[in-house]
Amino acid sequence: MLRRRQRKKPRILQWCTLHVLWMVVLILMAVGLAIQTLGMTDKKRIRLLEVEQAGVAAATGLEAGRAIEACRPRTHVMFLKTHKTAGSTILNILYRFGEARNLTFALPAAYQFGYPLLFNTRRVKFYSPLKPQEYHIICNHMRFFRPQVEKIMAKGTFYFSILRNPVTLAESSFTYYKGSSLAFKKVESLEQFLSHPWRYFSAKERGSHYARNLMWFDFGFDHNANASAGYVDLALAEIEATFQLVLIAEYFDESMILLKEALCWGLEDVVSFKLNLRSNASVRPMSERAADQIRRWNALDWELYAHFNRTFWRKVERYGRQRMGADVRALREKRRELTELCLQGSSPVDASQIHDRNIRPFQYGRARIMGYNLNTNLDGKTRERCLRLVMPELQYKDLLDAKLFPSAHVGKDLQHV
Numbered sequence: 269m270l271r272r273r274q275r276k277k278p279r280i281l282q283w284c285t286l287h288v289l290w291m292v293v294l295i296l297m298a299v300g301l302a303i304q305t306l307g308m309t310d311k312k313r314i315r316l317l318e319v320e321q322a323g324v325a326a327a328t329g330l331e332a333g334r335a336i337e338a339c340r341p342r343t344h345v346m347f348l349k350t351h352k353t354a355g356s357t358i359l360n361i362l363y364r365f366g367e368a369r370n371l372t373f374a375l376p377a378a379y380q381f382g383y384p385l386l387f388n389t390r391r392v393k394f395y396s397p398l399k400p401q402e403y404h405i406i407c408n409h410m411r412f413f414r415p416q417v418e419k420i421m422a423k424g425t426f427y428f429s430i431l432r433n434p435v436t437l438a439e440s441s442f443t444y445y446k447g448s449s450l451a452f453k454k455v456e457s458l459e460q461f462l463s464h465p466w467r468y469f470s471a472k473e474r475g476s477h478y479a480r481n482l483m484w485f486d487f488g489f490d491h492n493a494n495a496s497a498g499y500v501d502l503a504l505a506e507i508e509a510t511f512q513l514v515l516i517a518e519y520f521d522e523s524m525i526l527l528k529e530a531l532c533w534g535l536e537d538v539v540s541f542k543l544n545l546r547s548n549a550s551v552r553p554m555s556e557r558a559a560d561q562i563r564r565w566n567a568l569d570w571e572l573y574a575h576f577n578r579t580f581w582r583k584v585e586r587y588g589r590q591r592m593g594a595d596v597r598a599l600r601e602k603r604r605e606l607t608e609l610c611l612q613g614s615s616p617v618d619a620s621q622i623h624d625r626n627i628r629p630f631q632y633g634r635a636r637i638m639g640y641n642l643n644t645n646l647d648g649k650t651r652e653r654c655l656r657l658v659m660p661e662l663q664y665k666d667l668l669d670a671k672l673f674p675s676a677h678v679g680k681d682l683q684h685v
Contacts, residue, residue, distance in 0.1 A: 339532035348429035356544035371404035381410035432517040449475030547636035610654035
């Protein structure tokens with residue numbers, strides 16, 4: 269049987285077919301590589317775009333077309349109210365912030381937490397360890413004792429305080445506490461006391477802390493301790509580990525800006541009028557000799573003040589000098605606007621000249637404590653707002669007490685409410 273003979277393709281045609289196949293393969297590989305490369309580039313572009321958009325969102329507070337908060341206002345706050353350091357004004361700021369947001373205050377039964385004894389939770393009104401209570405703010409006078417404070421304040425609470433130059437503090441303390449300190453009672457003037465302090469001072473006598481290292485005492489330390497470098501360094505380190513911010517009274521407005529930033533509050537939250545302010549007639553300037561004597565006698569207070577004065581200005585530098593200047597001007601402008609809105613005149617007046625007796629400040633010692641008169645043409649809501657700004661601390665504490673414990677105030681007439 270004869271097999272049909274297959275016809276062979278011409279050699280040239282075979283070569284062309286193979287060549288075409290290789291060309292097709294090469295073209296397909298090139299196209300695939302191009303697609304892959306373009307795809308990777310597009311992915312990189314998408315990622316880069318996402319990063320850029322995230323950066324814009326972080327800078328502008330926008331994410332996915334909606335506003336976001338850069339931080340949340342802090343509502344758990346512990347303020348160590350040191351004596352004669354503008355603490356009453358800060359107390360008013362905290363009272364207003366907490367009241368406006370229905371926050372819970374840890375309040376003393378009277379007006380201080382058992383001072384001058386170290387703080388103890390038993391001094392908190394109606395506190396019981398058997399019934400845990402969330403407290404947002406604690407800010408009345410105490411002698412600080414961290415273990416007891418931490419029993420009632422939540423973890424993550426913001427701790428802060430304020431200091432004042434010990435020279436002017438000593439002058440103010442002498443005027444205010446002359447009747448409370450036996451050391452001051454023995455002399456006619458602060459200069460007389462400073463000339464021979466050990467002649468009049470005894471750490472065991474009543475009110476001795478008012479006469480020496482008062483701020484050191486308020487922080488819970490021994491006001492009559494030897495100011496050795498090792499002891500001072502350990503105490504300062506402990507304070508720094510506890511308090512996130514220590515303010516300086518001489519730079520009150522700058523202090524309020526740092527506080528606003530730390531707490532993520534608004535400018536409206538930290539604007540204030542000066543409260544518990546002494547009349548200039550009762551302020552005595554100190555000679556340089558007396559100032560030097562005060563710094564030596566109150567060496568612990570001076571170390572405390574000098575240290576945190578340095579940390580304060582480091583915080584200002586980190587905040588930015590120009591930014592701080594602009595924010596301080598904005599704060600002062602807001603205060604000026606409130607002064608014009610709320611007050612008769614532009615300055616505080618003697619307590620005897622305050623028409624509404626319910627907002628007359630408590631008078632103590634030799635000092636003449638000033639207060640304010642409100643404008644008489646204020647509508648109800650505006651008057652309440654202005655009233656809170658000028659309300660002295662004792663009256664404001666009573667108001668908050670009545671709101672927190674209404675059953676304990678049944679039948680009582682809180683005329684300032």
